[in-house]
Amino acid sequence: MLRLLFEKKGRAVWISHLDLMRLFQRAFKRAELPLTHTQGFNPRPSVSIALPLSVGVESSCELLDFTLEGAEVPCQEICRRLNEKLVEGIRVLQVYEDGRKLKDLRLLSCRVTLEYDNGVPSGAPEAVSALFARQELLVEKRTKNNGMKEQNIIPMIRSLQVEAGEKHLVLNALVYCQNPTLNPALLVSAIEGYLPELTPSFSHCARLEIYDEQEQVFR
């Protein structure tokens, strides 16, 4: 099995997870890199993406696992050939063997930007820092069967810094991304729920880097 690290930026951030899988399957085909297929009644090309990314979120640390059929192709060449056949915004950064076991992937460094069209309200950075210093922050989360569930997000945040600009606040956070998983968008939900006066005009997230439990970069 091989693994590739890729980024998803610009217009490509609007491509959904399932569409992205299809897009990669086609890119492999165009690059004449035949993927192995799953066994069974309905064989599918064997590609899997480690942590599905929400639509609209940019990332520079996505992992995709795949296996090729036929003669071995050097990793660098796979990288080059794929990049020639991908769309704007999706770029393979690295292809390598012996990727670590995905269950060791635990932490995600992310940047959440809150935009305030009329300027950042005064005292906002302090208020937000204080909010995330609490012992408990209950935020509603959509469950798999489409219900809502309250969840304390504090244990899932390892660290969080607030940076203030004139018209935006940036949260640089290190959060758990597997067992349990915190969707960084919930950080915004927490602010909106507890500090409604700090509800931003618009917010967006970016994934920056992934780590294991010991905060070593995960590959």
Added chain:
Amino acid sequence: MTDLLQRILPTVQKPARYTGGEYNEIQKDPAQVRVDVAFCFPDTYEIGMSNVGMRILYGVMNEMDGVWCQRVFAPWGDMEEAMRRQDIPLWALESGKAVKDFDMIAFTIGYEMCYTNILNMLNLAGVPLYARERKGLNQMVFAGGVCTFNPEPLADFIDFFSLGEGEESTVEIVSLYDRAKAEGWSKETFLLEASKIPGVYVPSFYAHKYNPDGTLAEIVPLHGAPRTVTKRIVEDLDKAYYPTKMIVASTEIVHDRANLELFRGCVRGCRFCQAGFSCRPVRKKSPEVLYRQAVETLEDSGHNEITLSSLSTSDYRGLKELTDEMLSYCVDNRINLSVPSLRADNFSRELMMKLRTQRKSGLTFAPEAGTQRLRDVINKNLTEEEILTTCANAFSGGWDHVKLYFMLGLPTETDEDVLGIAELVHKVILTWKEHASNKKRGLRVHVATAYFVPKPHTPFQWEKQITPEEYLRRCHLLKDHFYSKSVEYNYHTPDISRLEAVTARGDRRLGPVIAEAARNGAKLDGWDEYFNYQIWMDAFKACGVDPDYYTIRGFGEDELLPWDPIDVGVGKKFLLRERKRAYEGIITPDCRHGCSGCGANGLLQEVECDA
């Protein structure tokens, strides 16, 4: 992409359809572009991106030096709402440039129920709806596609129509525009010169006069415009432009696969079918060219499925040669080959078995009518025996799902014909009982009936449509005669088909109705989520137009028809002869059994009709 759009995208469904940036999208340096064309598809991205005609013409125009053709689709309701709220005019995907700033605005029209989308898109773009309101050379709106064989309902809005196949004429049109722009022509001068291009119909160059009873009295050509405009065709499809570098959508579309046309035209002559007559004469592509284009397209796009399309695939002479070659390529490369529109003959049965991959698709027949008598009337040469033999074969091969499509309201139809459908379905069930290889899984028979819509340029172009009430009576009659639990019966609601009948055979008096409906919010009429019959009924009332005039009245054989100035190659005399034979219940054998003299071969100069 603007910040505003960035903020809207997270709030709408399927945002990837509004961003562009797909594989093989054409980007050009604006400084090198002399003419830009906003190519609008009057329906959503998923539908438009599946359209082969648009794919071809996008390539044709972008092959031209100094021309940049960009795509525009109708936004879904949530996006439209956001655009209107934020004052964002409709834009083209490639550059994000507003449609109103384009030189030319083109529409491809394949379905009557998208007429309101055309107006809604122009309105969203901030382009004046009426041709007469657009005074300059810019914002030149033109349209093509199968619906434009009766262009009159849209005559008020479209500056000119490009009739027939556009591979060659589009180049001539855009080149003329290039010259007009360089030399600073007026819009009038351009239209006058454009009307000299074969296949170009400028509606403002024709005055329509009516009789006191409301029928058309006269169509007077003005400014030296030709009395009839003949559609364009490409004679040699092997040499015609075909884009093997297709745009690959980054999000799922309706037909998410490569697509190849085997041939154009049809030898069958089913008397209700507009495509069957208006796409003649028959011209084929050679298996070698098709195979080469298939491989090129698949390798370039990375698609894992390809469709061989045509109006009647079994009538393609090179089918065995092509499918043999294609199958071995497709198996080696894990590609799904799909071959729709097969007839129920022996070769097709064998092919069907060969094509059968992991996923067993259903078996679909379109007998259209329930009795042999009525099938003879409509010249649908599909016999009960062919249907049952194919079913028997399929059932013993493990198939357990059949779809059967019919029409109700066909000329001369009686209750006996309606009940003939139930009888045929019953025989299909008996066949399954006799031949099924695994009865435990049960059988599913889907039966669907559509409300017959008479279409221009067919032998039934003069026919009455039955009333919606009578149509529903026949549906209920049929429904009461299905006794088996295996049968699932669906019938189309009559509303859309009634409107289709109005717009398909409409004249210029429909322009205000369409404008009024669009103004009151009619859009995406082909979608259940949006279709609103009442808006249309109110619009007819407000404009003093009676829809029955176009539907249940029927047109007289000696009446001047709105689409008479449009020549699709098949002559009116032939259509009348076919109509007479229909009423006599006489079939006309397909063209391969002897030319029936439709006249379409008159369009050919270099090659022979391949019928």
